[in-house]
Amino acid sequence: MFQLDEFLARLGQVQIRTLSIELAALVGCVLLAWALCRWFGRDQPKDSIWFGRNIFDGLLFPLLALVFTDLARRGLAEVQTVLVLRIAVSGFLALLAIRFVARVLAAVFPGSALVRLIERTVSWVAWIAAILWIVGLLPSVLDELDSIHLAFGKTQVSIRTILEGLASGGLVMMVALWISATIEKRVLAEAVHDLSMRKVASNAMRAFLLLIGLLFALSAVGVDLTALSVLGGALGVGLGFGLQKLAANYVSGFVILLERSIRIGDNVKVDNFEGRITDIKTRYTLIRAGNGRQAIVPNESIITSRVENLTQADLKFNITTNIVVPYGSNVAQVQDILCGAARAQPRVMADPVPVTYLVNFAPDGLEFSLNFWVQDPDKGQVNLRSDINIAILEGLHAAGIEIAGPRRAVRIESLPAEMLQSSNAHL
Numbered sequence: 001m002f003q004l005d006e007f008l009a010r011l012g013q014v015q016i017r018t019l020s021i022e023l024a025a026l027v028g029c030v031l032l033a034w035a036l037c038r039w040f041g042r043d044q045p046k047d048s049i050w051f052g053r054n055i056f057d058g059l060l061f062p063l064l065a066l067v068f069t070d071l072a073r074r075g076l077a078e079v080q081t082v083l084v085l086r087i088a089v090s091g092f093l094a095l096l097a098i099r100f101v102a103r104v105l106a107a108v109f110p111g112s113a114l115v116r117l118i119e120r121t122v123s124w125v126a127w128i129a130a131i132l133w134i135v136g137l138l139p140s141v142l143d144e145l146d147s148i149h150l151a152f153g154k155t156q157v158s159i160r161t162i163l164e165g166l167a168s169g170g171l172v173m174m175v176a177l178w179i180s181a182t183i184e185k186r187v188l189a190e191a192v193h194d195l196s197m198r199k200v201a202s203n204a205m206r207a208f209l210l211l212i213g214l215l216f217a218l219s220a221v222g223v224d225l226t227a228l229s230v231l232g233g234a235l236g237v238g239l240g241f242g243l244q245k246l247a248a249n250y251v252s253g254f255v256i257l258l259e260r261s262i263r264i265g266d267n268v269k270v271d272n273f274e275g276r277i278t279d280i281k282t283r284y285t286l287i288r289a290g291n292g293r294q295a296i297v298p299n300e301s302i303i304t305s306r307v308e309n310l311t312q313a314d315l316k317f318n319i320t321t322n323i324v325v326p327y328g329s330n331v332a333q334v335q336d337i338l339c340g341a342a343r344a345q346p347r348v349m350a351d352p353v354p355v356t357y358l359v360n361f362a363p364d365g366l367e368f369s370l371n372f373w374v375q376d377p378d379k380g381q382v383n384l385r386s387d388i389n390i391a392i393l394e395g396l397h398a399a400g401i402e403i404a405g406p407r408r409a410v411r412i413e414s415l416p417a418e419m420l421q422s423s424n425a426h427l
Contacts, residue, residue, distance in 0.1 A: 022084035025072040029088075033064035049103040049178065059099050066092035090133050094126035101174060108177045108206075169214070176213035180206040203254070203282055245300070249283045252299035256280060262302065262309055267317055267377050269308035270297055276377065290380045316349065317377040321385050323392060324365045324404040331358060333399060334368060341391035342372040347384055349373045365404030 037060050041051035052058030069092055073085035101122045105115040132138040145160035184202040257280055262268055266277050268287065275289035285302055287295045310317060325334055335356040342354035354372035361367070370392075374384065396403065 018080050019084065021080070022076065022082065025076065026069060026085060026088050029068035029072055030065055032068055033061055036064055037061045049107055049181075052099075052103065057099070059096070059103055062092050062096040062099055066096055087134050090130040094130035097126045098123050101170075104174050104178045104181070107181045172213040172216050173210065176209040177206070180209050203257075245298075246283065248300045249298050252303045253280060253282045253285075256285070256299055256302060262307065267310040269310060270295070270302065270305070274310070290377060290382065316352070316373045316375065318371060318373050319377075319381055319385060320372075321370050321389060321392075322359075322367060323370070324362050324367045325396070325401055326365045326404045329366060329401050331366065334366075334396070334401065337395035337399060337401075338368060338370045338392055341388050341395055342370060344391060345384060345387055347374050347376060347379070348388075349375060362404075 037051060037058070041048070041058070041060070044051045046053045048058060050058050050060045066089065069085055069088045073082050073089055076082050076085065098119070102115075102119045105118060109115050129138065132141055142160055145163065146158045148159045149156045150159065150162070180202070183205060256262060262277060262285075264277050264280060267275065268277060270287065273287065273289065273295050275287040275293075275295065277285060278288050278294075279286045280299075283299060285297045285299055287297060289295070323338070335358075338356040339354045342348050343350070348354060349372070352373055354370065356368055356370050359367055359369045370388070372388075374381075393403070
């Protein structure tokens, strides 16, 4: 507790004049960092890791504030006792670590609940470490952690070594993810226009960078990389038994993206579920129907089962609607009414033109089928079909043509004498 007593003693010796100088220097450093961020971040996108949404909630602001505050601390330490700036340096360092993890993970995995959990965990660890460093207890805590050893076979490893290894590994992983996200956003988005090929390149690049980062992190904490051969053998056995489905889905994801048999944006039908492919992940594919429902289909199922690609090499999507009119109706007039109802809708394509066929002589009348094409089935099919059906109903009503309903003729061969006399009496 000697460091804590020393910190409290120094806190009691702080003079108003010294405190005022430190506070003024701190305010100046913060304003300078904010001004530079605002100046350079005027035209930056809202998802920028360096500037964030509000310019000062990115990575650059705590970094500049940390640098300026540390320089001021070193300068004032030559002429007076420094306490406030020392506290500010630790606070900005913790804030820098939190912002770094939060912004990188948010850019790589947007909308993930796990990202928020990791951010909160890093925040707690960073602020606790900053408080321990401010009061001078951090060296003592590290020494205590270094004295506690865990046995892994014949190897003794201290808890401090494990924590430092996790921190180093996490830092390397964050840098690898940042590099992959930057390359995907700045290079692949402009060089590769096909979404599927861009997904292949980004997934392969991210996996490669994470592998290299993992090897560097293990080497930094003193792990013998030759021992990974044993881990590789164990992983191979695990893939052969329990993880074969996971590995199959992962490999199938790359096969789907490389073969380009289905692509992001295609309209497909899988197991009677019809919708548009919104994303192809490493393990599964997301398919969103026109009514908003979303299916998560394992990639292995797409490879091994029958899949109907409704927009293969063509963005046109065909929709049909059927109607029955009485016998004796003018066929050409009915065809004009149906095609005109489809052409009146702005979503219906003009090329190919809507067409109407007489497809069947139904028991109740003439059955017509209206075929039309759209390019945006993700905006809904039922709503468009409803609008066209309403226009058809109004057009047929204006032309004096009825919708044929079920009609049945009943022929009476004979009646009992009593019923025949009763009917004659009524007549």
